Structures are given as C-alpha cells and as structure tokens.
Amino acid sequence: MGFSLDGVGLVHANGYRALADIRLNIAAGERVALIGASGAGKTTLLRVLGASLRPTEGRLRLLDAEPWAVSPARLRRLRARIGLVHQAPPIPPRQRVVTAVLAGRLGQWPLWKSLASLVLPVDAEGACRELARLDLADKLFERCDRLSGGQLQRVALARVLYQRPDLLLADEPVSAMDPALSELTVALLNEEATRRGVTLVASLHAVDLALRHFPRVVGVKDGGVLFDLPAAAVTEAQLRELYAAEGGLPLAGAPVAPALGISPLRCS
Known part of the structure; x- marks a missing residue:
C-alpha cells in the first residue's frame, strides 16, 4: 500500500504556490528520500502525504484511498495508519517521555484507554522497548522539557515506532542531532521500514545521508x-542545480557507523 500523486499542486490562502504539478508513484515498501534546498516544498509535500493538507489541484491516492473523498470517520482511520516524525516534535514540554511515546497509539485505542494512559501509562514496557532502540530507555519517566533537541527528536521517532504505521513519513528527523547520531537514526528508520515492509519517505537536508541509505x-x-x-544514478551536476541557491551541497559528514547500542536499562 503506497501512494500516487497525479498533478498535485497546492496554493496557500495568501496566494503563495507551495507545490506545482507533483507526479509521483511510490509502491508499498519503497524507501524514498526527498532532498532539496530549504523552502523547496519538502515539508509541504510530506504534510499532503500525511493527509493533513488538502491539495488545491490534482489527485492524491494514499493507502488505497482518496483522503479527501471519504467520510470524516474514514479519514481519521486513514490518518491513524500514517506516522509522521516532525522536525520540531509537537510534544507538550511538561509531558513525560513515556506518555509522549504511548501517544503514538491514540488513534488506534478506544477513548477510555487513551484517557487512562494519561494517568497511568498502560504500556510502559512497550514504550521502553522503543526508547531502548534509540538509547533513551533511561529517560522513560523524564519530563520532555528536560531533554535536548536531539533527544526530543528521538522521542518523536520512538512514538512513531510504537505506532507501527503503514506509511512512515519523516521531516528532517535528524536536524538537531550530531553527524554520528544522525547516521545511526537514519539507518534505524530504514531498518524498521525494511523489517515491516512499510513505505518510508523522509526529507533530509544532508545529501550524503540520503544517497547512502535510500534506494x-x-x-x-x-x-x-x-x-x-x-540513488546511484544521481549526478553531481543534478545536485549542484538542486542546491544552487544555497551555494553548496549540505553534508552530514559522518562515516558509516555501527548499529545503535541498546540502553542497559531493562524494560520491566
């Protein structure tokens, strides 16, 4: 279950054109990187794919449905199958990490379970397992406003991993991380998508990360x-044209690193 965009465009209420004639077909299980200069439209495109922005032109088919031609109830169910990692995670600062991670299942749980989890986390062990994959298990009950920007991005990723979506979207998911951690995190995203056979689309500012990890x-x-x-067919000339406005290619600069280590904290 992938998606297709046929002539998709988006013009904001102020008249600014953010997307123009986007034509893409991505099959189920594909892993695709979006690259381009700041302001190119990558975030807007991901929001369209996440069914949070409605195109003003063209046709979008997403997970075997047309988001804007279904009932509100079905649209909610469709959105619950999509996981989006934001560049600046929308996590309440006073919220505990365990609650932030468990929020990944709010669209799938009944209302009583969602409300109960705000008082007493219903699956702290499950949240801990996902945090351990990102070396954050020791932050399980920490308040989110006590974390660094890179740690918050990893909490947001743990939330999406816990959600187990059919479509995984990531908008600059490593922008607040150092090069080595960026390498490890992008590798984990790809490993998760490959293991579960789900579609992954990630926007990345670092060209070398995109070329190393995405087919x-x-x-x-x-x-x-x-x-x-x-990835192997992308030429230097094409990249220079893509980033002409920025005067150079943005690179992460980290060597390929081994897999993420698991935190010694036990999830029990």
Missing part, C-alpha cells in the same frame, strides 16, 4: 520534482 531519491525544487532517480 530512491527525489529532488524537490521550487515546489516541483527536479529529478526522481535511483
């Missing part, structure tokens, strides 16, 4: 698709 790369420029190629 397919889409270059986004001025709200449109400049190229859509296998």
Whole structure:
C-alpha cells in the first residue's frame, strides 16, 4: 500500500504556490528520500502525504484511498495508519517521555484507554522497548522539557515506532542531532521500514545521508520534482542545480557507523 500523486499542486490562502504539478508513484515498501534546498516544498509535500493538507489541484491516492473523498470517520482511520516524525516534535514540554511515546497509539485505542494512559501509562514496557532502540530507555519517566533537541527528536521517532504505521513519513528527523547520531537514526528508520515492509519517505537536508541509505531519491525544487532517480544514478551536476541557491551541497559528514547500542536499562 503506497501512494500516487497525479498533478498535485497546492496554493496557500495568501496566494503563495507551495507545490506545482507533483507526479509521483511510490509502491508499498519503497524507501524514498526527498532532498532539496530549504523552502523547496519538502515539508509541504510530506504534510499532503500525511493527509493533513488538502491539495488545491490534482489527485492524491494514499493507502488505497482518496483522503479527501471519504467520510470524516474514514479519514481519521486513514490518518491513524500514517506516522509522521516532525522536525520540531509537537510534544507538550511538561509531558513525560513515556506518555509522549504511548501517544503514538491514540488513534488506534478506544477513548477510555487513551484517557487512562494519561494517568497511568498502560504500556510502559512497550514504550521502553522503543526508547531502548534509540538509547533513551533511561529517560522513560523524564519530563520532555528536560531533554535536548536531539533527544526530543528521538522521542518523536520512538512514538512513531510504537505506532507501527503503514506509511512512515519523516521531516528532517535528524536536524538537531550530531553527524554520528544522525547516521545511526537514519539507518534505524530504514531498518524498521525494511523489517515491516512499510513505505518510508523522509526529507533530509544532508545529501550524503540520503544517497547512502535510500534506494530512491527525489529532488524537490521550487515546489516541483527536479529529478526522481535511483540513488546511484544521481549526478553531481543534478545536485549542484538542486542546491544552487544555497551555494553548496549540505553534508552530514559522518562515516558509516555501527548499529545503535541498546540502553542497559531493562524494560520491566
């Protein structure tokens, strides 16, 4: 269950065109990186794929449904199958990490279970397991306003891993992390998508991360698709055209690193 965009465009209420004639077909289980300069339209495209922004033009088919042609109830169910890792995670600062992670299942749980989990976490062990994959198990009951920006991004990723979505979207998920941790986190995203056979689309500012970890790369420029190629086929000339406004290619600069270590804290 992937998605297709046929001539999708989006014009904001103030008249600014954010997307123009996007044509993409991504099959179930594909792993795709979106790259491009700041302001190119990558975040807007991900919000369209997350069914949180309605296109003003074209046709979108997402997980075997047309989001804006279904009932509100079915649209809610569809959104519950999509996981989005935000660049700046929308996590309440005074919320505990365990509650933030368990929020990944709120769209799937009945109302009573969601409310009960705010008082007493209903699956602290499950939250701990996902945090351990990101070396954050020791932060399980920490308040989110006591974490660094990189730690918050990993908490947001743990929440999406706990959600187990059919479509995994990530918007600059490593922007607050150092190069080595960025490498490990992007590798984990790809491992999760491959293990469960789900579709992964991630926007990345660091070109080298995208080329190392994703089989397919889409270059986004001025709200449109400049190229859509296998990673091995992307040329330096294409990258320089894509980032001409920034004067150089943004790189993470970290060598390939081993898999994430597991926190010694037991999840029990």
